[in-house]
Amino acid sequence: MRTALRRTKAAGAEESAPTGRVDFGPLDRRLGYVLRRAQMAVFRDFFAAFEAFDIRPAQYSILTVIECNPGLKQSEVSEALGIQRTNFVAMVDELQRRGLVRRDPAPNDRRSYALVLTEKGRRLMSELHEVAERHEQRIADTLGADARERMFAELKTLATMGKGESGEG
Numbered sequence: 001m002r003t004a005l006r007r008t009k010a011a012g013a014e015e016s017a018p019t020g021r022v023d024f025g026p027l028d029r030r031l032g033y034v035l036r037r038a039q040m041a042v043f044r045d046f047f048a049a050f051e052a053f054d055i056r057p058a059q060y061s062i063l064t065v066i067e068c069n070p071g072l073k074q075s076e077v078s079e080a081l082g083i084q085r086t087n088f089v090a091m092v093d094e095l096q097r098r099g100l101v102r103r104d105p106a107p108n109d110r111r112s113y114a115l116v117l118t119e120k121g122r123r124l125m126s127e128l129h130e131v132a133e134r135h136e137q138r139i140a141d142t143l144g145a146d147a148r149e150r151m152f153a154e155l156k157t158l159a160t161m162g163k164g165e166s167g168e169g
Helices: 002-010 025-029 031-053 057-068 074-081 085-097 119-143 145-159
Strands: 101-106 109-117
Touching (some): 031 057, 057 074, 057 101, 057 119, 085 101, 119 145
Antiparallel strands (some): 101 109
8 A cells, every 4th residue: 555655746746635534523514625536536547548648637727728829928927827837948948859849039038938739749739639529528427418517617617716806806
């Protein structure tokens, strides 16, 4: 068990506690805790689905935002996704190394780079979107389509918690 736990943690995942043997006390009544557990389950499915592409959730998010907004500055993409700048730069370095993203000089700002997908990146995105759609369908199948839609709407509302009217927090 300990070896399996070490392997799981080393892979960046957390192992679920055995059901029925652990009293979680008030944790099972805490929305944040249950949300985190749900996120872990969704991410396990994501990692399995995207394993052949060696793409993590943050990378897929970055690629998608760049695809939909070609030419945004690095700082704009990192801010939009809520990724710290130092972490973001390393992720873009990796995507650039893999030939998926290109940094172009930003117009009117010599200190910044505009991000665009390469041709290889554009081709990959069509495949990734198909995989993401199947991943999303598994979630909908687990919850039921109506429950998924209601949950999606509620979670979007919750995601804006603490932000002002303008959407900025």
